[in-house]
Amino acid sequence: MKRLLCICLAGLLAIALVGCGTIAPEEAHESVQTFAMDTVMIFSAYGEGGTKATLAAEAEVQRLDALLSRTREDSEISRVNATTGAPTRVDPEVAGLIEESLAVHSATGGYFDITLAPVSDAWGFTKDAHRVPSQSELDALLGIVGMERMSWGNGEITLSPGMAVDLGAIAKGYASDRVADIFRMNDIPSGMVSLGGNVWVCGGKPDGTPWRVAIQDPKQSDGYAGVLSLRDCFAVTSGGYQRFFEENGKTYHHIIDPATGYPAESGLTSVTVVSAESGALCDALSTALFVMGEEKALDFWRSGPYDIELVLVTADDRVVVTDGLRDVFEEMGESGYTYEIVR
Ligand code: AMP
């Protein structure tokens, strides 16, 4: 019988932040917690504008949830997905995300694909009704999905019958970008935003030291694989442990390999992407690089077009940290991992 093992509702890095002994949200000048995009979100802000900024942040993520949700029938995404076979004009904000998704799809050689929605549905991840689809079912779905099959131009999308888009791998990162804008507009000197595995730290801590962002150990929910000391940075983690089910002793997670239609088995158990630039980009890339696996992810980091740094946790108990994080990454003693810095 199928057994739901875990639906991760809470922000992994947020838990870690508190667990790592950084300031607890309740000690912050202002802290708001809300539930949106299927996850717990926390906004903490110091300074005079803290109340205004955190309340505006909450309203903004709820607005984005209503726009981008795949499961809410009244969302823009649901409207787009209901209009197959003919071009339909898309809300400009959604259009921007589709264009960014196309760019990441192309830059990653197709590992990032927002049209995998029918495949995720077949695995029951969309409605938490998990099942293992048959090979013939997956083969049929792989014949209709793929961003190269959707047509896009002048703000209009055309999806063939059976196709659907899902911005779940980029939406929380995009929301963190919007919240960062709100914090900046309100001159917040110090703060922290955690949207279920998507973290943005604003400035440093009020005492002037960097924020400490912990990376969850994919093997144990109360352990850490490492800690990053960051200022003004996005850090986004994708991991197979975040949403999964078990059937007949095998574990199936929610990040799909577009080549097979199966949960990606790349030898990685989590990927954290760090960048000062864009939460949406970190979010999309953490998903794509998880599917790519260690070797291709590191090649992408070395030669790719983006200014990012990575922490890769592997199934054979290594934590691989890219050189740009050398001075801000802290190993966890007795975690059972061996640590490598790569260039
Ligand atoms: P994340 O948690 O950001 O890694 O995103 C995972 C979510 O994105 C899943 O729950 C799916 O809705 C969707 N997804 C799964 N696999 C992919 C993929 N290869 N490319 C883009 N989106 C994906």
Ligand code: MG
């Ligand atoms: Mg993602």
